[in-house]
Amino acid sequence: MATFEETKNLLEDSTFYYIIATNMEGKYTYINTCYRKTFEPIHGPIVGEPYDITIHPDDTQICEEVSEKCFTHPEKTFPATIRKHDGQGGYVITQWEYKALWDEHNQPAGIFCLGYDITDYMAYHDELKNTQSLLSQKEIVLQDMLFQQSHVIRRPLANIMGLAKILERMDIDKNLYNICKMLVDSCNQLDAVIKESAAKANNQ
Template sequence: MQETRALLESSKYFYIIISDMNGNYSYVNQHYADEFAYIHENFVGEPYYITMHEDDRKTCEEVSLKCFANPGQLFPAVIRKHDGKGGYLYTQWEYQAMFDEENMPQGIFCLGYNITQFVADRQNLEGAIDKIEKTATLLTQISFQQSHLIRAPLTNILSLSAILEKRSDDEQLRKICLMIMESATKLDLTVREIVENIGHNQAES
């Protein structure tokens, strides 16, 4: 940990913080100090939770307990930090328990970085996927309705018109029947094309 701390002391991307057994900051690297300077000008001695969303304190406590129960292991945590504008930054961390030479617990070493853009991109992607799924469901419903609920009555109209046209002696009525059959046939063809296009688009996606 000392090597990591020395290596990343001046990092522009990674945060390093160390909290003592009282839950107060005992060390922060410059990047962390600069990033959250609007919260406090000197974090050392301040409670670890002053930068974070209230609900994420429980996450920190749970991960810290895992660290002390499993010395030498790293445990991840995503923590929301105040952004100074009424919102939050998302940060990804790895925690590891610190022990002295006599194996007594000394605190928690935390290495983290900002994942706000990643979280935003993922949320946008999930939103797009959800929209696509809803659209696909709607298209399936439309396809079913057009294929079954519309074409079935159209078929009946075609059949009844054909029967009426053949049985009628009234020339004017027969012409009307033929016009109905022609219009119904065109409508049936249009519905068929719509259903086929929906099926084709869903297969491509």
């Protein structure tokens, strides 16, 4: 209980952290100012009410499982990510640390939780994951383009250059010779462009 009382005194009026406590019946016995200001406008007076009135129904099992761990390992705290009603049909995402409470007779007295809102963080996290996924997809496309340039395109280009050079050495009229020479020059220019594009892509 000493840790709980110290934390209450420290963070009673916090504008960032939530502090709550529930008894062995799963009812709120304490909430700090931040939790009260955030959730009582949605649910009304909370102390004395069941802990799950603020929670997404699918997350109640998480609370139960984490609470059980707290009593099995009373020396430890355990994390839980819980969705709570935002009063607008949606949910805020909250991150918590759970710890078991014990009375003066060393009997289980309830659960003490310290938490905060991570909704914005999760939104940024999801956006970052989407961006990383998009970049990975673009990287795959880029690598495929590099392969196409280095192997698929340059192979027939080299064949054209070879054939043009063969024609240059054959007994042909000057007009055809000049065409072959221009063809070889164009192939060399195109090959240089492909090499430069590949080099730039590899350096990015």
